Amino acid sequence: MPQQNREIVNAVSLKNLTVKFGNQTILNTINLDLAEKEFLGIIGPNGGGKTTFLKTIMGFITPSAGSVSIFGKTPKDSGGTIGYVPQYSTFESHFPVNVTDVIKMGTYTSKVSKVIIDSLIDDILKKTRLSHLAKRQVSELSGGEKQRVLISRALAVQPKILILDEPTASIDYESNINFFEILKELNKDITILLVSHDIGVISRYVKKIACLNRELHYHDSKEISQETLEAVYKCPVDLIAHGVPHRVLETH
Amino acid sequence: MSGGSDRSWCSAQGFGDSLIMLSELFNNQFFINSLYAAFLSSIAIGIVGTFVYLRRITFISGGIAHSSYGGIGMSYYYGFHPMIGALGFALLTAIFISSLRRKKRKNEDMLISIAWALGMSIGVLFINFTPGYVPNLMGYLFGNIITVPTSEIYFILGADVVIIILVSMFYKQFKAVTFDEEFAASMGIKTGLIDMLLLCLIALSTIILIKIVGIVLLIALFSIPQAISLKLSKSFSSMMFFSALFGLAFILIGLFSSYYLNLASGSLTILIASLCYLASEYFIKE
Numbered sequence: 001m002p003q004q005n006r007e008i009v010n011a012v013s014l015k016n017l018t019v020k021f022g023n024q025t026i027l028n029t030i031n032l033d034l035a036e037k038e039f040l041g042i043i044g045p046n047g048g049g050k051t052t053f054l055k056t057i058m059g060f061i062t063p064s065a066g067s068v069s070i071f072g073k074t075p076k077d078s079g080g081t082i083g084y085v086p087q088y089s090t091f092e093s094h095f096p097v098n099v100t101d102v103i104k105m106g107t108y109t110s111k112v113s114k115v116i117i118d119s120l121i122d123d124i125l126k127k128t129r130l131s132h133l134a135k136r137q138v139s140e141l142s143g144g145e146k147q148r149v150l151i152s153r154a155l156a157v158q159p160k161i162l163i164l165d166e167p168t169a170s171i172d173y174e175s176n177i178n179f180f181e182i183l184k185e186l187n188k189d190i191t192i193l194l195v196s197h198d199i200g201v202i203s204r205y206v207k208k209i210a211c212l213n214r215e216l217h218y219h220d221s222k223e224i225s226q227e228t229l230e231a232v233y234k235c236p237v238d239l240i241a242h243g244v245p246h247r248v249l250e251t252h
Numbered sequence: 253m254s255g256g257s258d259r260s261w262c263s264a265q266g267f268g269d270s271l272i273m274l275s276e277l278f279n280n281q282f283f284i285n286s287l288y289a290a291f292l293s294s295i296a297i298g299i300v301g302t303f304v305y306l307r308r309i310t311f312i313s314g315g316i317a318h319s320s321y322g323g324i325g326m327s328y329y330y331g332f333h334p335m336i337g338a339l340g341f342a343l344l345t346a347i348f349i350s351s352l353r354r355k356k357r358k359n360e361d362m363l364i365s366i367a368w369a370l371g372m373s374i375g376v377l378f379i380n381f382t383p384g385y386v387p388n389l390m391g392y393l394f395g396n397i398i399t400v401p402t403s404e405i406y407f408i409l410g411a412d413v414v415i416i417i418l419v420s421m422f423y424k425q426f427k428a429v430t431f432d433e434e435f436a437a438s439m440g441i442k443t444g445l446i447d448m449l450l451l452c453l454i455a456l457s458t459i460i461l462i463k464i465v466g467i468v469l470l471i472a473l474f475s476i477p478q479a480i481s482l483k484l485s486k487s488f489s490s491m492m493f494f495s496a497l498f499g500l501a502f503i504l505i506g507l508f509s510s511y512y513l514n515l516a517s518g519s520l521t522i523l524i525a526s527l528c529y530l531a532s533e534y535f536i537k538e
């Protein structure tokens with residue numbers, strides 16, 4: 001990293017980002033500056049635009065207006081910067097590949113030697129506790145195991161930004177705790193964007209929180225007001241927070 | 253229809269003479285060429301066929317193959333080599349489909365249908381325009397492995413070499429995009445370009461397979477060997493290997509049975525492949 005540039009480059013910077021599908025506005029003039037090594041949790045109702053938001057940041061969706069920059073570059077020029085864990089496994093499980101093969105795909109654009117990659121994969125398998133399944137065909141995995149493979153594959157990218165779309169939806173309790181400990185550790189070096197409906201988890205691990213429903217409600221803090229939540233969800237918050245809203249709503 | 257099998261090159265005379273005929277065969281340049289063609293086409297079936305099958309774009313390969321007929325018709329009218337016409341049309345279609353199917357989420361089925369029918373129509377029209385004698389084009393439609401001239405062997409060889417070079421250069425990219433396009437894009441792989449390249453490889457495979465099973469039947473060699481191989485494979489590379497092997501076996505069995513039965517080789521190849529597929533469904537437990 002060249003040091004002479006005093007200006008701080010944000011990990012993610014969105015300016016007036018607007019995304020429309022047809023004449024429907026899915027994301028409405030979103031502005032966000034996320035510094036390096038932030039851990040942003042995003043909550044919001046179904047259909048609020050969370051997945052669209054993440055995909056736009058990664059450049060899969062071209063915004064109708066506004067701009068996205070990843071460490072000062074366009075998403076198209078940011079290959080290898082982002083590790084992505086999709087909401088649903090987008091891969092075809094009939095493929096003739098085993099768990100190690102899939103995780104290795106995360107390293108396909110990296111230039112390091114085979115030996116280093118092999119030890120990296122070993123490390124990740126241990127971290128995500130998949131070592132015993134290393135040679136298992138992906139077609140023979142359970143849903144939660146598959147999800148852990150997706151997480152492992154994103155880690156193999158060794159990204160500067162990790163983008164996770166409800167990564168723990170089908171993961172058991174223990175793996176869940178284990179996974180968030182991994183994220184916490186990673187967050188010492190990298191930036192994390194996490195979409196989750198699990199407000200308990202969000203409140204325990206993230207540094208900043210945002211609420212997304214067409215518009216992004218974000219105040220550069222972990223606090224979010226009862227009014228905002230209710231306005232965003234258009235329903236009493238207790239319902240979506242499983243009765244633990246106070247964890248989110250840090251005492252004022 | 254007897255167009256597939258060329259009756260002039262030999263005639264079956266019962267099983268007693270078979271061995272003598274077999275030894276004669278190996279002195280026959282056309283027969284040697286058909287063996288070359290069989291081996292060379294198994295390379296395309298193994299490599300390109302595996303990507304096509306796993307990516308579930310077999311019908312795109314059907315569209316590309318059929319469109320090449322336009323080029324064949326044109327080649328007769330203007331008097332250039334049919335393989336050049338076929339390749340030109342197939343490549344144009346590959347680029348057309350791959351660029352439009354991403355843009356604006358155009359209906360892919362519609363693009364395939366257009367390419368499929370338009371190519372055939374253009375071919376037929378050009379043949380209408382061509383004055384005088386136009387040779388029997390059945391061989392291009394349904395294959396006729398025993399009439400592959402040496403000039404076409406060179407085309408097939410060249411196409412195989414290009415396929416091997418491109419796939420070894422971009423193997424990881426092809427694999428990543430085939431497995432999970434969205435994740436590949438998130439890693440910075442140019443998925444649109446890789447997709448277009450894959451469709452161009454299909455175009456190359458079309459001219460490789462055109463004389464083996466023909467435009468119409470080609471689609472079966474991009475699905476049956478791969479479907480059987482998938483049941484036996486635990487990795488991409490083994491699936492490629494088995495697909496090539498099955499492809500080769502089907503073509504050779506088709507070739508020899510066409511010789512003994514004096515029936516169209518392309519159709520026999522597909523018949524055998526289909527029977528093997530049914531057997532594999534029954535016998536191989538996944």
Ligand SMILES: Nc1ncnc2c1ncn2[C@@H]1O[C@H](COP(=O)(O)OP(=O)(O)OP(=O)(O)O)[C@@H](O)[C@H]1O
Nearest residue numbers: 021022026044045046047048049050051052053087
């Ligand atoms: N490709 C598309 N074309 C048209 N509309 C779309 C497309 N993708 C998403 N949408 C619409 O955009 C809205 C936001 O979808 P999105 O998937 O971003 O929601 P989400 O917040 O991730 O929801 P969930 O919590 O269910 O995952 C939805 O109303 C959806 O119908």
Ligand SMILES: [Mg+2]
Nearest residue numbers: 050051087165
């Ligand atoms: Mg979503």
